[in-house]
Amino acid sequence: MSSFSQQCAGAASSLAAHAASVAVGLTALAAATVHAANLDDVVVSATRSEQRLADVVADITVVDRDQLDQQAGRSLEDVMAKLPGVQITRNGGPGSDTSLYLRGASKQHTAVYIDGIRVDGQNGSGGAQWESLPVDLIDRIEVLRGAAGAVYGSDALAGVVQIFTKRGEDGVHPFIGVGAGTYGSSKGEAGLSGAHGAVDYALGVSYATSKGFDSKTNGVHNEDRDGYTRKSANARVGLQLSKVHRLDLTALTSKSDAGYDATKSIQDDRAIREFDAYGLTWAAQWTEGYRTRLSVSESTNRYQTTGTSLYEAETRLRTLLLQNEWKLGQGTLSLALERREDALENTGLKNTNRKERDQTGIAVGYGAKYGNHTVQLNARSDDDSDFGRKNTGGIGYGWDFAPQWRATASASTGFRVPSLYQRFSAYGDSTLAPEESLNKEIGLRWAQQGNHLGITLYHNKLKNLVSYQKGLGSCGMPSCYVNVDRALLQGITIAGAYRTGMLKWYGSVDFQNPKNEETGKLLERRSRRFATLGVDAAVQGWTLGAEMQAASRRYNGKDDKVMTLAGYTLFNLSASRQIARDFTLTARVDNLMDKDYTLAQDYATPGRTFWVGLKWMPH
Template identity: 50%
Template sequence: MKTCVLHARSATLLLVVAAAWPAFSQPASSPQLRETVVTATRTAQPLSDLLADVTVVDRDTIERSGATGLADVLARLPGVEFQRNGGPGTTTGVFLRGSESRFTAVYIDGVRIDSQATGGAAWESIPVGQIDRIEVLRGPAAAVYGSDALGGVVQIFTKRGEGPFAPFVGIGFGSHGTRKADAGFSGSQGAFDYSLGLVDERSDGFNSRTAAGQNPDLDGYRSRSANVKLGFQLNRAHRLEASVLTNDANSQYDSASTRDDRNLRELNTLGLNWQARWTEAYSTRLSISDSRDRYQTTPSPYLTVTDLRSYLLHNELRLGTHLFTAALERKEDHLQNAPIDRGRSQDALALGYGWKSGPHAVQLNVRHDDDSEFGAKNTGSVGYGFAITPQWRVTASTATAFRAPTLYHRFSIYGVATLQPESSRNKEIGLRYEDGGSSFGIVAYQNKVSNLITFTTGSGPCTNGRAPVALANRACYSNTAQAEYSGVTLTGGYRFGNTRLSASLDLQNPRDLGTGRTLPRRARQHAVLAADTRVGPWSLGAEAQLSGRRNDSASNTVVLGGYGLINLSASTLVARDWTFLARVDNLADKSYELAQTYATGGRTLYVGLKWAPL
């Protein structure tokens, strides 16, 4: 264990050098097309102009990753960690800047997904094979998105059709009996565009719990998903769009010595959008969306269903260098988790102002939420950026955020109806450099959360969904804790010829302010080093993921060792329209745990073949 800690500390110095060096090494080059993102303010903006800390993942990167879970993709980004109870398909949590998994708001094609039972998105139910692009915003964004975005926002986009009809078919095979098949097509015809994707993925799995008394069977999974996106351009000013995604997953887990325990998870999303540009300066977007998260276990009888419906009217007015936004939003949550059958709603007004002139940039956002259970909650954010030179830019921001307790937190047998929303205040400062193929960034942040909801013994009366009952020997949810998520994130990149080097390093201290202890399953240091290059017809990649030790319990008495993983990838055209992909993860077959007593998959190999006419 000491060796793992020393490796993590040594990597710290190495990565600082690797991240910083490129910024001073690359000569100026000609301007490139600027990538546009929408997550920071719900308005399209060039990535280089943002005051927020955002990373974009494209489809090529996702495919090269060979990942079977979305969390595996995100864990290769700055500021992101995850924990999982076994293999893909089992319960997964994602920590953005060390914050709780429920503190990240997640959207698929603009459709909010959440669970009013566990709190937060069911990461294991989001099918990676349907994703075309991911935008990750690190830092609170409640002034834009309302409840839940204390740690950040993850926006997931499926493919939009464009150009001539383009079909594709792919197959893949990997370790642990993994099989994957996907097919679909996309394109556009006149004012109409379309995209369809189908994915079937399954694996025999591995024995995720090897301790005595656990079922020694293989814990496999199966996932079937479909996605459809349709668009119609009525005229130059008006566009209609609809998107549907569905995923049906079945995964095994161990909770008894002989029983075949299974998670049955269904995720369905539907989004309808009307975009209108009334003048060159003024535009609106009207969205209606619906999602359902259904989770069931067998043979143990447990069932929970969350339905979430949202209505959004977003307005933009551009006057020269000024951008004004105003949004009306309504969100309706409903939970069925016997004996709970309850709903609630939140109505909101959000206002935004952005200005960029010369070296200066300002972003202001305020939002008023009126919760049917808790009443009013106000949040706000202020950001400022100054371009020291065309390459160097400094940013600073502060923001407040909140998350309302789930209906399960309040009305289950462990619930307390008087729970209050969790609240946070964040401060951060950043320095960024960008010049052609060279980049460097450093962001320091401090996010303090009050009224943190924890599961504690002797916290008072619980409720059974109808009336409070005293349960002397049972723990309850309570607003008794405070936490601080603070740290520094360094990133760097350098391109020379056909080779791209990149690095990120996170030094963080997610802790309980009452006890001073580190929050469970989060490392104080984690880093990623990567290199991608082309050699003849081959695209080659190498990656090192490094993580320090973590505590598995809130008491900090159970320590999970640090680890280092080496991953390799290769792809090439083997014939016209045919692409071959191969990936090896955990090349050294490192044994490590993301949760105590739960094994990980060891060295894995994945190979795939895809047909997509050029």
Template identity: 45%
Template sequence: MFHPSSGAAAPIAARPCVRALALALCAAGAQAQPLAENQAPTTVVTAARAPQSAQQLLADLSVIDRAAIEASGASGLADVLARVPGIQMVRNGGMGNTTNLMLRGADTAYTAVYIDGIRFSSQSGSGGATWESIPLALIDRIEVLRGPAAAIYGSDAIGGVVQIFTRRAQQAFAPSVSLGLGSNSTRRLQAGVSGMGGADQAWDYALDIASERSDGFDVRPSRNADRDGYKSLSGAARLGWRINDSHQLRASLLASDIDAGYDNSTKPGVDDRSKHRMHAAGLEWNAQWSERWSSVLALNASEDRYETTPTAYLSTTQLRGLSWQNQWRLGAQTFSATLERREDALQNAPVDRERAQNALALGYQWHAGKQHLQAQLRHDSDSEFGGKQTGSLAYGYDLTPQWRATASAATAFRAPTLYQRFSNYGTAGLTPENGRNVELAARYRAQHNEFSATAYRNRISDQVSYQVGARGCASSLGCYVSVAQAEYQGLTLAAATQALGVRWHGSLDFNSAKDASTGLYLTRRARQFGTLGASRQIAGWQWGADVQWSARRFDDAANTKVLGGYALWNLSASKSLARDWKLRARLDNAFDKRYETAATYATEGRRFFVSLQWTPTP
């Protein structure tokens, strides 16, 4: 399934990073010492779309908590996720500009994204989540599921799922304020409050707001020698009411507005602004009907609006969803059934279209002794494409109390976007893309130490791609056609441990993402990449260092334009100044490495950020 010798050699400067990663990974498998950093929570929800013990997981899943997000010092969500195993990030410019995130090498549109259970996606262009518009400052926790999950989530989940959660109340009253300053005149202000009230603490609430501004940097020196800054404003609110011990109602709101500058790609010297606005709202009713039967009824909607000025362009995507999830627990077995409806609408002149999908999903889990089983079946009925069936089967066996081996297979699909079918460059006859994935994994966990190795192969047929000069195109500039075949295969290694008083975590990915019809590598995907981090407490300060490494990649489909490999070294420090005050400082790209993830688009050089946070303890 995977041949390391087929990959490009690592740059000489990065080879010590590879050796260090390998040593860290081996150390994690050999030691068994306590580790508190990046510890997965007891319960996760993404793998089965319902609360599940982390000990029962058969899927390849990572969790990023709020402490890790704050320690990262990142401005954007994609910058945080780029340090997660299996993920690569490409940004066409600075913050607020087009950002693509590739999970296991799969296109950005192959990852399904949810915020507090609300589906978030765009029907414009090739589709997928608009990562640049999701506000990092409001996020409390992120779960990343690697591998197809269409049998649970429906269309788009070919590469995996990213589930985002905003803050919920944990105590009676908890205010917080954070002020940050950084390079390029970056200013960030965050404030929030959460709490509980009413008889028996039946009510809980959380309200957060964040504002950020930056002069930015010159993202396209060849086009226009100026700074391309950005400004953003975002807010989130959650309200919960525990009617009784068996029934709860929850409402959530999220809004984000980001205005970023970029250099016009066809008119040198001309500056444009990209204005991205996102809104989402959801309502949930959680019910425990009996000791065995529980359900969640959810209604939600989201809107993604993208506009550019003075070059005129406007695109708006609206999503509406209704779902009813049910679970029955019978000893070691869990049965699930979900009814779901999704509606998509796109206004992008001349396109003004809608479509809908109705679905029934069935699930089964069995955990008994050393054996574990999870099976999913789903039928989606699309208003335009008709019926589509997907399924998945995963089996795990505990070789020892610490080691578990798993094997899984899954099918998935993705419906073309409304833009790909009905725009001036669209083809109305496009059919859904189809994926088939198999994977094998071994995982180790003992006294909070973790190690995992996952090998996978994901084949995509009827892939939609944009081609110039394709037969039947209405536009002379080309159109979308479903003729491509792709294959994603690779190996992901991840580990965390503690040695010599230092906390270590690292990951190493070998990924081959190819056009199956030509044998050429897909654009902007490195064949090897990884991270290695260490932290230790000294003299009341928490010190940290990490390196992000990537081998070279190609910027064009013909594999003739090479983007060089790079290694980014980052440093961090934090200290509790008093009972309620915490100081954080971070230096990213400490050696001011110049590199590109997309040709002609510069990336930020050396960057520092310092923040002071006030969070009173009860």
């Protein structure tokens, strides 16, 4: 294998022209993500320990509640699609089957957590069910890009998404929100949070519905409107037992019922998804330099279809995590023990409708800042009940070589064991090998008084990828899951924000080349180039926004000669204003030019849409 510098040089050479055009575009904006919070903010995703964002070596993006409020009327996956390094594909409108690609990797290669609770599915290829997660109940999102197996164990080949719900603060803080928009869409939300004495709490409920539109654009199908409903609720309660001991309880539940059109079906096909997550955490600050965190959690994903075909699947994931942290001079040493248990009940499994597996891991990490230099070291060993021991590691370095400037370099590994469905369904193979990744990246970041610009060059090699292939495998079916693919995910991400007077410019541009190294083809439904560029302005009490989202063409299948999905450019407008002491009005127009575009072959996307919302939140 060539050295890191040689690989980065090769990747830089192949993408140089793209990077140059990106730099010109951002310079024209007079700056360069609004999605990254203040560098003094504290994040946990990089190491599972609290760090100032300014000290993090990894490539990370933060979205806070204020930014989520500006996206009123959008789904969580639509919010994610605006972030650096993220693309989505969806079989129809919101509520339908959704995949999220982080740096060009498949959705199962991104580990997802809600308040520290692991979210995953063992059905199909696996991965989080993004279409089930309610954006209305979310307070903050952290997106970590790059392999993180040495911190999180299995699944984090491409990165990690940490989702946090609201935590109660002093006083009593109720809120009620309503909204309505195109396609008969509407939603309502309400919540109450606060703190009194040793107890803090945050409760919320949300209901969203839409009549939708006909999700299919071609072939024989049920020509109805494929709408959806989603009901969600959450609770987060904290109890400060003493100065050094604290308990936190988290619960979230969501159920959606969405229409979809099966191939050559004229029936009303429905996809019903139920998601539950529960977690209990005990934290103890034994001394000024030593603390412990113990958490137990369980998440459940249920998926059921009705209509043309009857199908049921349920994934249950239980985790136990014990993390210890010691302050040692300029650094922090961490030692974690983690136990994970997965179970799948599925009508398509061989021999029995239930399969289980478990993993037990031990992880050690050390991070320190010595003057202008930052180091981060991590190592982890996981013992899987089916595949034995898997070892991962990571090393990162940051150098503050000038005021407001930082250079970073890192290398890390990750792995994912095949899903239970990939191994034990009628289309599976129990001898499949785990997928593995080796990620290397370098970055340059400038930040000053809320303005910032970051450039990251990454090179991630994946091997033993599990693919659903026609005519291959030993399952005896026309298509089987097999280890056939090797992929190379390389690219450049440039993102930043800059304020000039009453204007705040923001943007991110990605130039990537996620390809199958076996065939040399671009991975399906990924663009080589995509971007979000926008500006917010404060005008006479209004916050006005204009935004452009663009993506180059993609290929719908594994063979790039099958179907080309054309590139697209969308324009969006937004406005918000406090119309009374405790009332805020928001309005959006998405896809202003009514662009006809496609994310998946034969599936429709929304045209021009309008949204108006009103939120009451006493100050």
